[in-house]
Amino acid sequence: MNSVPQEVTTLGYAPSSDPFIPSKDDNYIFRKELIREVTAFLKKPFGDALYVTGPTGSGKTSGITEIAARLSWPVQQITANGRMELADLVGHHALISPKPGEAPIMKFMYGPLATAMKHGQILLINEIDLADPVELSGLNDVLEGRPLVISQNGGEIIKPHPMFRVVVTGNSTGSGDPTGRYQGVMMQNIAAMDRYRFIKVGYAEPATEMDILSRVAPTLNESIREGMVKTANEIRRLFMGESGDDGEIGVTMSTRTLVRWAKLSLQFRGAPNTLKYALEQALLTRSSNEESEAILRISKDVFGEQWR
Structure with a gap:
């Protein structure tokens, strides 16, 4: 990301094999x-x-x-x-x-x-x-x-x-x-x-989430990735509501769930309506019937002919 500096001077330890040092994800996008x-x-x-x-x-x-x-x-x-x-x-x-x-x-x-x-x-x-x-x-x-x-x-x-x-x-x-x-x-x-x-820490900007998806699912068509990010933000808007605490649905699509949806879409690429099939495993199954219907309407509107 252009907004993130290449180097930052701060406090830390010299590299070591300490088992309590967290593992590094080379695909991680910083804000x-x-x-x-x-x-x-x-x-x-x-x-x-x-x-x-x-x-x-x-x-x-x-x-x-x-x-x-x-x-x-x-x-x-x-x-x-x-x-x-x-x-x-x-x-x-x-x-x-x-x-x-x-x-x-x-x-x-x-x-x-x-x-x-x-x-x-x-x-x-x-x-x-x-x-x-x-x-x-x-x-x-x-x-x-x-x-x-x-x-x-x-x-x-x-x-x-x-x-x-x-x-x-x-x-x-x-x-x-x-x-x-x-x-x-x-x-x-x-x-x-x-x-x-x-x-x-709020949800990442669309450009950042696009960068994340391009790293975790690079073979996924760019238009599909764009649709996923747009769908995620529409779901979040329904979840948060206009004032941030008066949402219409009780589930949201986190960046974690967004990444899961993208990965599952690649894994089940041969399934009928792959996007819906992957979305069911990533989010819909744990949603109520009313919430699932609302999310599916958003998805269909965003993807259009690609939602099949």
Whole structure:
């Protein structure tokens, strides 16, 4: 993309074989704003954690891991849920055999938070707004830059490494989900949210998504790729509504789903009405009958004679 600079100077690690460095996707398309905001945070967090918000499948997590991969910055990644406890982040005791066949011994196993703090890694918590705010309040001291005290391990104290960072992602901004689109989203504690800086990741521009499809499905006809991108944006418009929270349908076509549709269209190229057949697997089957009919009408209008 012309808007993305060829080089960016920021903080990172020397290349290494650390298994916690995310794998790099050479076909990934970066967005200028995301690079600028994430690298600025990684370089100088100013005592903040980073909250990345946006609709489902917009590239929140992949944006972080792809940047970390190119900076050789190890990542401890976990997906939150309503039953997640602080101990899942800190660690717990477990019976571990030193070698296969030997008698197990009790040993403390460090969780992703303790590991990231100790070794200067990024703690990435996905779907943070699904977590119980009472449990997340246990992170407040850590987000303030204070040491982690592990009472379960004899009061061990872990001081935060200078390269330790906390990044979270969520479909909401911590204020709950008034639209009802994202089941399980909880309103988070306002004092906890005050410890984050926020960036919003929306769906990519049509030109960017065209570039993505040209890389993941290069043999797909360009007019088909253009139709897919246009269809995706029409579906999103129905999902978001005019004001962003009054949508007419309850499903959307994320960039992830768009890529799936393109790949499946190539895989089932010989099927009758390949585009519809692939779209059913990519999106329609999990939609209601009314939503499927609306999406099919959009698809037919966009593709015209190609929809057969």
